[in-house]
Amino acid sequence: MHKLGTLQAGPCSAAERRKDIWVTASSRRRIPEATVARLPLYYRALMETGERQVATISSERLAELAGVNAAKVRKDLSYLGSYGTRGVGYDVEYLLHEISRELGLTRDWPVAIVGIGNLGRALANYRGFGARGFRVEVLIDADPALVGHQIGDLSVVSIDDLDRVVREHNIAIGILATPAGAAQEVADRLVAAGVTSILNFAPAVCSVPEGVSMRKVDLAIELQILSFYQLRRGTGGTAPPRERTG
């Protein structure tokens, strides 16, 4: 039986915990979660714009590129500070710098992938981690037949060495691509080894202690959600959901 209590534990939910704390030196106000989730969109849009030698960009144009509306862009950016100039727009270069600083993309994040199956292998080879800073440095698997196997320029390490390797590479971000059954145990071991951010691809509910963040990407769930709306579509109603950003 897993210890599930910590996940969204009843009376002391995340929403309650972070009330007025969370005003760090770098950010004037607390940045809403929804805004954080959109910053990468702005970042990407600005990167593309920057390559075209455009010096300044309006909230309207940026909104168009990021696929949101202009009011949202302005409010989001205002959380970072007043980086725009009225009547002109935002300085692309400067805004890019501020956002990447805010997102921690000026740093380099070493990443470990645990579970080198179909998905893990694909992630290991995936060049498109967009704005780099995320360097996959460690591949871990439980299957002895895989250990030592070369993928790209990395070789797969046994899960027995998880703790050591994660510590040696100073890894803070782990990617979980194991089967559902192993997810919770691997998550626990990652956390024990000092990992404080986990991206979980395993189709399983999985809990982490306070102070560790975890985001879940579940293909089956995404398909099932699509299926729900797909089903209604034929039978009369219009489909509500367009795109998800959160």
Next chain:
Amino acid sequence: MHKLGTLQAGPCSAAERRKDIWVTASSRRRIPEATVARLPLYYRALMETGERQVATISSERLAELAGVNAAKVRKDLSYLGSYGTRGVGYDVEYLLHEISRELGLTRDWPVAIVGIGNLGRALANYRGFGARGFRVEVLIDADPALVGHQIGDLSVVSIDDLDRVVREHNIAIGILATPAGAAQEVADRLVAAGVTSILNFAPAVCSVPEGVSMRKVDLAIELQILSFYQLRRGTGGTAPPRERTG
């Protein structure tokens, strides 16, 4: 230039469009988007419970298994109808049936994957589409060197035949795993061929016309969000986000 206007277009947003419509025969009330996103969690939890020959389950237990809280479970399930018995709980078998009907999992959905790179290949081989009903029937790529190549028991089809093949297989759900640059064009072609649900893995903003739904899964963005909170963690604050369900 892509036609971006349709995405979350200003004054006529999705939120405004689906006001009081959306009460289909199968569902007594309009089911909130957030609830729809959690139904697959309940579905999975119930499947595991059902295998253990448990006849009935309380909202509390189901909440624990799904990683949410009990009040939410009850409210969510009440949108489907009053399928529980006070003092007893929910009949596992029956609830399972109702949820899978609601999610359209009683049907079979043929799926096409476009873009057979690292990720596309992994998805093609991925057995874990959980509760099946989602059968990958078509693999499409633009690279002539890949066309005809066998993956599992499917062979890759040229993108020139996209329209024909999608129609022949009666495909309603498409998975987009192309590079960013090709995403919008491929999405347009899928829609033109009759696809009305798209799961988009390409790291690009991409719009679809009204009546088509699209969900986006973006690895780079997920990592950047983790990075944001990871960054703060060291410098004093506690980390707000635990797990995402939406």
Next chain:
DNA sequence: CCGAGCTTGTGCACGCGTTCTCAAAGTGTG
């Protein structure tokens, strides 16, 4: 048949996020 003990279903209050709207603040021209 009654009362104790559970468990569901829902009304209600609250908080977050979105959008509208408009004053404030910049640019450029004559």
Next chain:
DNA sequence: CACACTTTGAGAACGCGTGCACAAGCTCGG
């Protein structure tokens, strides 16, 4: 310098989703 035009930044209203709290309803034992 004044005026027209552009664009940001934020105050306010609204709607959705969450969680609490409790009445309604079921089971079981005596």
